[in-house]
Amino acid sequence: MNLLTTPSIWILLPILLSLLLSLVHRFHKLSVWIACLGSLLLAVAAFIFPQSLEFNLFGRKFLFDDTFLIFNRELILTGSQLKTIAMLYLFSFLWNIAGMRFSVSRWFPTISLAITALWITTLAVKPFLYAAVIVELIVLISTLLLTPRGKQAGSGVMRYLVSQTVAMPLILLSGWMVTGIETAPSASPLILRGTVLILLGFSLWLAIFPLHTWLPMLADETHPWVFSFIFLMQQSSLWLLLLEFLDQFAWLRNLNGIFSVMQWAGVLTLLAGGVLLSLQTRINRVLAYLILIETGYSVLAIGLINQGGGNALALSFIPRVLACWQWSYTLSSVQQIAPEIDGSFSSLSGLFSRLPFHSTSLIISLLSLLGLPALGLFPAKRMLWNSIANLTFQYTSLIALAVAGMALFILRMMHTLLTPDPETPPPALLIANEESLLQILILCVFTLLSLLMGIFPHIFLNPFLGLLEPFNHLLPLG
Amino acid sequence: MSETLRTVLAAILLLSAAINLVRRQWTLNIFALGLQYICIFLLILEVRSAFLAGIKLIVGLMVSLMLYLTLKSSGLIESTLLRRHVTSGEIFRGTIALLLALISFLAAPALQQSVFPQSSQLLLTASLGLILFGLFQMGTITEPLYLAIGLLTFLSGFELLYASLEFSRLLEALLTAVNLSLALVGSFFIVKDVESGSE
Numbered sequence: 001m002n003l004l005t006t007p008s009i010w011i012l013l014p015i016l017l018s019l020l021l022s023l024v025h026r027f028h029k030l031s032v033w034i035a036c037l038g039s040l041l042l043a044v045a046a047f048i049f050p051q052s053l054e055f056n057l058f059g060r061k062f063l064f065d066d067t068f069l070i071f072n073r074e075l076i077l078t079g080s081q082l083k084t085i086a087m088l089y090l091f092s093f094l095w096n097i098a099g100m101r102f103s104v105s106r107w108f109p110t111i112s113l114a115i116t117a118l119w120i121t122t123l124a125v126k127p128f129l130y131a132a133v134i135v136e137l138i139v140l141i142s143t144l145l146l147t148p149r150g151k152q153a154g155s156g157v158m159r160y161l162v163s164q165t166v167a168m169p170l171i172l173l174s175g176w177m178v179t180g181i182e183t184a185p186s187a188s189p190l191i192l193r194g195t196v197l198i199l200l201g202f203s204l205w206l207a208i209f210p211l212h213t214w215l216p217m218l219a220d221e222t223h224p225w226v227f228s229f230i231f232l233m234q235q236s237s238l239w240l241l242l243l244e245f246l247d248q249f250a251w252l253r254n255l256n257g258i259f260s261v262m263q264w265a266g267v268l269t270l271l272a273g274g275v276l277l278s279l280q281t282r283i284n285r286v287l288a289y290l291i292l293i294e295t296g297y298s299v300l301a302i303g304l305i306n307q308g309g310g311n312a313l314a315l316s317f318i319p320r321v322l323a324c325w326q327w328s329y330t331l332s333s334v335q336q337i338a339p340e341i342d343g344s345f346s347s348l349s350g351l352f353s354r355l356p357f358h359s360t361s362l363i364i365s366l367l368s369l370l371g372l373p374a375l376g377l378f379p380a381k382r383m384l385w386n387s388i389a390n391l392t393f394q395y396t397s398l399i400a401l402a403v404a405g406m407a408l409f410i411l412r413m414m415h416t417l418l419t420p421d422p423e424t425p426p427p428a429l430l431i432a433n434e435e436s437l438l439q440i441l442i443l444c445v446f447t448l449l450s451l452l453m454g455i456f457p458h459i460f461l462n463p464f465l466g467l468l469e470p471f472n473h474l475l476p477l478g
Numbered sequence: 479m480s481e482t483l484r485t486v487l488a489a490i491l492l493l494s495a496a497i498n499l500v501r502r503q504w505t506l507n508i509f510a511l512g513l514q515y516i517c518i519f520l521l522i523l524e525v526r527s528a529f530l531a532g533i534k535l536i537v538g539l540m541v542s543l544m545l546y547l548t549l550k551s552s553g554l555i556e557s558t559l560l561r562r563h564v565t566s567g568e569i570f571r572g573t574i575a576l577l578l579a580l581i582s583f584l585a586a587p588a589l590q591q592s593v594f595p596q597s598s599q600l601l602l603t604a605s606l607g608l609i610l611f612g613l614f615q616m617g618t619i620t621e622p623l624y625l626a627i628g629l630l631t632f633l634s635g636f637e638l639l640y641a642s643l644e645f646s647r648l649l650e651a652l653l654t655a656v657n658l659s660l661a662l663v664g665s666f667f668i669v670k671d672v673e674s675g676s677e
Contacts, residue, residue: 131653140659
């Protein structure tokens, strides 16, 4: 067995590390530090590793193979996928390093590392349809984190488990159904059946409207820190998997109307997310609707892949994750500092006078996700809005409604944060200096990062266009 | 194995799935789940070697045992001999079970003709029945044990169908891992339920 392979480094090694972490999970700080260090090293290694997989060290030449054989099947991680790997381990690092502060499960470092390695496995396994079973394994492992400590499993986590389990057979059957029919005419019933199965499977996985009902329920039951990690990792990896499907199956991407269906699915999901967010009264559920909105944008971007949607998708990966990180970090921190906040909107009344930096951070992360100019997601969203406007006016009003819904929610949120509750004591009587210098610094750094990405996208975001390199059938170079 | 015997096996398989759907008696449910896996093992011999089919049997029995031991250690097992009145819910679910069995029996020939020509009609009836029973159970129940049984039944139906279509060692290994993880998650949910109830 050749162990000098890329899958050995970025899949087997972290899985072994997470097994080791499971032995020391009782020593929480130790396991967090091991997970952080492991994730950071793997991210940096993937970032600096040459795409040719060949380098010289101490006068010796090392040539890594991109293929690892297991049960006569292959795990392949090519040089062009290294940026994606670096990004996923960077997420794992960011969530572990800050997660130390919050009262999440002791298993978080162990499971987060295993989940990251498994998501990379989904992008590496050949035939790639088997990724469906690995996704199911990830879902099953994730449920251990998604069930809060000392509470019974809620209906949100159960619905999540059911919807993800139902998706797996659909994807596997679709692959079997269309094996070897590349030459069949696009109207072949087999192709249509295969397409329906794939689209339905991905709709269940990604919680596309109207199959999204479990998402807010789960967000309400789960710690925001855990929820944001699981779902940002899941959405980011599944979009890449969907691109892989479109790239590998010529019959799928050449089917008439497939991209229009995706555009409509994206716009309707976006609309549902925006409208439901504007009516939201539970603060924990907000992240679910933000993820729903971002899912809508991403599906829309894939639907517009031939009109520059691919670039918009690649440019949005990092700013989206950072904005959601900022939102969930700030919310978790607020709940840690002020446990009396019960999740209702009214309990946040006048929070600005008590926690000004946290309140500002909540608003800035929302504005970034809205696509406000000069903030991280603006370049990607501007590209999408322009593409849509150039293509058709059908979607414009619906997208405008969704954006208006989100803007309305932000205004409501600002009003709540700034207006003190007349029944609570004045701010002067509340404990002073509740925000530590470190917390303020972290919030300021992430705000600054968002600003830098929004103002200088060509410096901070353009390197991430490389995420699309593996999909050379779908997006031919040049 | 004769066709008659295989038909009887398919009938027992659907009956055990129907018991899990209709009856709410945990020992009986775990026994029915075990029986379900034995029938799947015997039916799958049509398309798989005894060794590979045996893996499914062992995994299935391990899953049933895992759930049984969790229930027993939580003190939730009541005697199977305990007599209980038939409830209106059980009558409703029984009617649905009959309807689902009928649907799978009637849909199997058309499905074989149009989508799965290489699968036998009996295998299709059994797998479709399990998938439908599992889906119904998952869609209507939020009790952890029944959710786990519903998911396992749904997956068993799919595995039975997929076994007649394609074989891959990696896929078999992954599906085995999924089944065992599902039983672990089911046990985890049951324990959580008991712990939060006792607080």
